[in-house]
Amino acid sequence: MNVLNSRYGGLAVLAAIVLLLPLVLPNNYYFDVANRIAINAIVAVGLNLLIGYAGQISLGHAGFLGLGAYTSAILTSNYGWSPLAAMLVAALGVAALAFLVARPILRLKGHYLAMATLGLGMIFSIVLTNESALTGGPDGMAVPGFELLGWSPQGEAVWYWVFGALLLAAVWLALNLIDSPVGRALRAVHGSEVAAAVAGIDTTSYKVLVFVVSAVFAALVGSLSAHYTGFITPGQASFLHSVELVTMVVIGGMASTFGAVIGAALLTLLPQVLSGLEDFEMVVFGLILMTSMIFLPRGLVPSLRGWLAAKGRA
Amino acid sequence: MSELLQFLLSGLTIGAIYALAALGFTLIYNASHVINFAQGEFIMFGGMATVFLAKAGVPLILAVPLAIMVTILVGMALEKAAIETARGAQVVTLIIITIGASIFLRGVAQILWGKQFYPLAAFSGEAPIEVFGATVVPQSLWVVGVSAVIVLVLAWFFGRTLLGKAVLATAINAGAAQLIGVNTRTVLLLSFGLSAGLGAIAGALVAPITTANYEMGLMLGLKGFVAAVLGGLGVGVGAVVGGLLLGIAETLTAGYVSSAYKDAVAFVLIFVVLFFLPNGLFGKRGTERV
Amino acid sequence: MAALLEIEKLSKSFGGVHAVQEVSFTVQKGLVHAVIGPNGAGKTTLFNLISGVYEPSAGHIRLKGEEVGGLPPNKLAERGLSRTFQNLQICFNLSALENVMIGAHLRLDRSFVKALLRWPTITRGDRACREHAAELMEYVGCGKYIGSEADGMPYGALKRLEVARALAAEPEILFLDEPAAGLNPTETAELDEVIHKIAARGVTVVLVEHDMKLVMNLSQRILVLDYGRKLAEGTPGEVRANPDVIAAYLGAA
Numbered sequence: 001m002n003v004l005n006s007r008y009g010g011l012a013v014l015a016a017i018v019l020l021l022p023l024v025l026p027n028n029y030y031f032d033v034a035n036r037i038a039i040n041a042i043v044a045v046g047l048n049l050l051i052g053y054a055g056q057i058s059l060g061h062a063g064f065l066g067l068g069a070y071t072s073a074i075l076t077s078n079y080g081w082s083p084l085a086a087m088l089v090a091a092l093g094v095a096a097l098a099f100l101v102a103r104p105i106l107r108l109k110g111h112y113l114a115m116a117t118l119g120l121g122m123i124f125s126i127v128l129t130n131e132s133a134l135t136g137g138p139d140g141m142a143v144p145g146f147e148l149l150g151w152s153p154q155g156e157a158v159w160y161w162v163f164g165a166l167l168l169a170a171v172w173l174a175l176n177l178i179d180s181p182v183g184r185a186l187r188a189v190h191g192s193e194v195a196a197a198v199a200g201i202d203t204t205s206y207k208v209l210v211f212v213v214s215a216v217f218a219a220l221v222g223s224l225s226a227h228y229t230g231f232i233t234p235g236q237a238s239f240l241h242s243v244e245l246v247t248m249v250v251i252g253g254m255a256s257t258f259g260a261v262i263g264a265a266l267l268t269l270l271p272q273v274l275s276g277l278e279d280f281e282m283v284v285f286g287l288i289l290m291t292s293m294i295f296l297p298r299g300l301v302p303s304l305r306g307w308l309a310a311k312g313r314a
Numbered sequence: 315m316s317e318l319l320q321f322l323l324s325g326l327t328i329g330a331i332y333a334l335a336a337l338g339f340t341l342i343y344n345a346s347h348v349i350n351f352a353q354g355e356f357i358m359f360g361g362m363a364t365v366f367l368a369k370a371g372v373p374l375i376l377a378v379p380l381a382i383m384v385t386i387l388v389g390m391a392l393e394k395a396a397i398e399t400a401r402g403a404q405v406v407t408l409i410i411i412t413i414g415a416s417i418f419l420r421g422v423a424q425i426l427w428g429k430q431f432y433p434l435a436a437f438s439g440e441a442p443i444e445v446f447g448a449t450v451v452p453q454s455l456w457v458v459g460v461s462a463v464i465v466l467v468l469a470w471f472f473g474r475t476l477l478g479k480a481v482l483a484t485a486i487n488a489g490a491a492q493l494i495g496v497n498t499r500t501v502l503l504l505s506f507g508l509s510a511g512l513g514a515i516a517g518a519l520v521a522p523i524t525t526a527n528y529e530m531g532l533m534l535g536l537k538g539f540v541a542a543v544l545g546g547l548g549v550g551v552g553a554v555v556g557g558l559l560l561g562i563a564e565t566l567t568a569g570y571v572s573s574a575y576k577d578a579v580a581f582v583l584i585f586v587v588l589f590f591l592p593n594g595l596f597g598k599r600g601t602e603r604v
Numbered sequence: 605m606a607a608l609l610e611i612e613k614l615s616k617s618f619g620g621v622h623a624v625q626e627v628s629f630t631v632q633k634g635l636v637h638a639v640i641g642p643n644g645a646g647k648t649t650l651f652n653l654i655s656g657v658y659e660p661s662a663g664h665i666r667l668k669g670e671e672v673g674g675l676p677p678n679k680l681a682e683r684g685l686s687r688t689f690q691n692l693q694i695c696f697n698l699s700a701l702e703n704v705m706i707g708a709h710l711r712l713d714r715s716f717v718k719a720l721l722r723w724p725t726i727t728r729g730d731r732a733c734r735e736h737a738a739e740l741m742e743y744v745g746c747g748k749y750i751g752s753e754a755d756g757m758p759y760g761a762l763k764r765l766e767v768a769r770a771l772a773a774e775p776e777i778l779f780l781d782e783p784a785a786g787l788n789p790t791e792t793a794e795l796d797e798v799i800h801k802i803a804a805r806g807v808t809v810v811l812v813e814h815d816m817k818l819v820m821n822l823s824q825r826i827l828v829l830d831y832g833r834k835l836a837e838g839t840p841g842e843v844r845a846n847p848d849v850i851a852a853y854l855g856a857a
Contacts, residue, residue, distance in 0.1 A: 051406065055697075057405075057406055057409075059409075104588075104589045105588075107592055108588055108592050110405055111343075111349050111405070111543070111547055112543060112547070112588055112592060112593070112594075114349070114409060115539065115540065115543045115584055115588070116584065116585060116588050118536070118539075118581075119540070119580075119581035119582070119584045119585050120581070120585070122536070122577075122578070122580075122581040123578055123581045123582060123585075126575065126577055126578040126581075127578070130574045130575060173720045173721075176719060176720055176721065176722040177716075177719050177720050179730070180718075180719035180722075180726050180730065181705075181709060181712040181713060181714050181719065181726070181729070181730070181733075182714055182715075182716050182719045183719060184698070184702055184705060184706055184709075185706070185709055185714070187695065187697055187698055187702075188695045188698065188706045188709075190695075190697055191694070191695025191696055191697045191698055192693040192694065192695050194657060194677070194689070194693050195689070195693035195694070195695060195706070195766075195769070196695075196706065197656075197657075197676065197677035197678050197681075198655055198656075198657075198677040198678075198680075198681055198686065198687050198770075199678075199681060199686075199706045199707050199709050199710075199769065199773060200678050200681035200682055200709050200710040200773065201678055201706075201709055202676075202678045203678070209716065239532075239536070243410075243413050243417075246406075246410065247410060247413075250406060250407065250410050254406070255697065279424065279425055280421070280425065281421070282417055282418070282420055282421025282424060283418055283421030283422055283424075283425065284421075285414075285417055285418075285421070286414045286415065286416070286417035286418025286419070286420070286421055287414070287418055288414075289410060289411070289413065289414025289417065289418075290395075290396050290411050290414035290415055290418060293400065293403070293407050293410045293411045293414065294396060294399050294400045294403075294411060297400065297403045297404065297407045
């Protein structure tokens with residue numbers, strides 16, 4: 001069985017990578033990078049459900065991430081809540097908010113939808129920047145460490161296992177969802193909304209569902225990563241960050257869960273690779289965005305799959 | 315009363331800039347159904363190029379047109395390199411391409427000109443003018459005046475010249491336009507050039523008021539996009555009305571509610587409008603044929 | 605014969621265009637009905653109104669006695685109505701089988717949480733659905749594409765795939781919008797057989813068609829539309845002999 005095509009084959013490969021990677025990572029700095037990759041990958045997997053499978057678009061997803069992060073931060077830092085409770089409240093709050101805005105937003109199509117999600121993200125970002133009494137303003141705020149039933153993960157290596165496990169769980173959940181009646185319905189909405197409707201699919205409800213699910217993915221990750229890094233700034237919810245998230249999904253390959261993971265890895269590693277050329281970071285990032293979308297519009301993984309399939313036929 | 319007038323006048327000024335940006339979006343959207351996220355960077359290039367030409371000693375009267383021409387070339391180069399090569403791609407892909415272009419252009423500006431804020435001399439001096447109890451700087455008059463002239467010229471171009479009508483035809487139905495002999499690729503190139511020019515003019519006009527900076531295009535571009543969607547994507551009149559409305563709403567909010575949330579006005583407004591009018595103020599409600 | 609579907613004075617206008625004007629007719633259970641008329645007569649608009657894609661401007665639609673005018677398509681699917689489209693509406697991002705499986709959506713376990721956790725009922729249900737979908741593809745005659753992706757299939761096969769999808773819902777009433785459009789004579793004859801088989805199973809069929817041979821062969825009742833209005837309604841013999849119908853198609857003497 002072709003590993004690239006088999007669902008659980010891919011998951012097994014990912015699990016192997018997660019398990020074996022610590023053997024080759026020399027120090028904490030590398031663990032940190034790996035953690036950041038996992039963090040981005042989990043968000044990307046959720047966002048991919050929305051963009052790649054359901055065919056919607058969100059240019060404001062970093063807003064949900066930031067909301068999750070700040071809710072956790074504020075509740076634990078300013079009010080002494082337990083991190084787990086704060087995280088749950090953050091997730092529920094974002095779910096409620098996403099549900100509220102989803103119905104009116106998802107009636108829109110194409111560029112109007114893009115604009116509405118962009119606007120939403122910007123509103124979150126601006127509120128987070130301006131309410132400095134609560135959020136510490138543009139300079140951000142400190143976040144206490146995470147604690148669950150007396151256990152408190154400390155250090156990049158320990159967090160690695162937390163994020164690694166979560167990533168595997170997220171990928172497993174996503175793969176299951178896609179190959180199920182609900183998942184097919186989502187993909188049908190993307191393929192032909194009217195065909196889905198006459199087949200009995202309540203297209204708006206499904207779009208709302210996937211929107212809320214991907215928002216909650218982002219919020220949960222936002223909360224946890226806030227505890228991990230110990231410090232958050234409003235930049236987490238910025239338009240640029242939303243763009244980065246969409247890019248991860250699109251570059252890795254839309255409608256490909258593993259593509260989302262790979263896209264997240266690539267885009268997280270990019271600034272590391274470019275760190276010598278700080279002044280050129282923007283130029284290079286922009287160039288990479290443009291060229292990869294022009295020459296590999298379907299994204300890396302589907303293009304690779306297609307290329308391999310063509311070679312197989314030849 | 316004079317306070318309200320003050321706000322309205324400054325709202326009109328910034329609204330004119332948004333209107334120009336929105337027109338740029340509309341032009342390109344009509345020609346290609348692409349939202350050009352790099353539109354804001356055209357504004358930035360216009361402003362920054364003017365600043366640096368002026369610093370190099372070129373008199374403003376030459377610097378501005380030169381800056382506009384440079385930006386037009388940049389716009390056309392962008393169309394050739396990125397948009398034409400990616401013909402037929404999905405909406406999301408095209409959006410990412412133009413976002414990439416905007417980041418790229420911002421990066422270029424950062425390398426060329428650094429991150430500082432640069433002042434630009436006002437076109438005809440700084441002496442404020444009194445209008446019914448409100449004060450207006452001469453530059454504001456330049457902004458509103460030039461914008462109005464541009465809108466009129468564009469209306470004449472699209473309504474009365476053959477080339478303008480060809481562009482409109484391409485917007486309505488590119489396939490049909492091709493069949494009657496319109497070179498749609500040229501139309502697209504022209505639209506990008508024209509949009510870039512519009513943006514550059516806006517940048518040169520607004521730089522004396524807000525100073526120029528490599529990141530100035532980001533918010534201006536986004537708000538121009540909001541204005542275009544507000545008015546109804548693809549509708550020229552909508553773009554102008556949307557821009558002016560947005561500018562005035564912003565200054566009124568900053569004046570009467572909270573200046574910290576001025577930036578949020580655009581995004582709250584777009585939310586509200588799209589909720590009630592999913593196709594914007596002047597957008598056409600179409601039904602899909604199945 | 606029970607009236608499965610009753611249309612009463614149904615109208616639809618798009619701005620100044622009166623696509624359908626005060627059309628009334630009934631669909632009898634178990635029979636094959638055809639809707640014919642020149643291009644622009646409003647046939648597809650009528651279908652779109654009945655299947656919930658458009659909202660009526662005026663008039664009533666009663667399915668099994670219940671007022672359903674204005675309900676969205678998915679609600680009508682829940683009530684046993686299924687359809688195909690004149691302009692193919694295939695999900696090209698899905699495989700051929702998955703397209704058919706979509707048709708059976710309402711019959712499957714649609715729980716989100718169970719789907720996330722890969723509950724055994726979901727996997728078993730999907731396996732059964734997949735087999736059933738394959739059977740349907742054979743039934744309509746595109747069995748050789750069972751393993752294919754939808755975006756690799758030829759036009760004729762896709763038309764049949766849509767019929768398979770519509771059948772997967774096990775509908776009581778099936779609307780086929782120009783199923784023979786774009787098919788060559790052999791394919792049309794095969795389609796004729798398939799529709800016969802479907803009707804023989806007891807499904808009430810309503811089709812829009814231009815191919816008069818197919819229409820006269822298959823249908824037991826015909827509705828003729830012209831410029832959005834009902835021109836005639838009756839058996840094929842009655843309609844063939846109707847002078848207004850002859851005038852509309854061939855021009856007045």
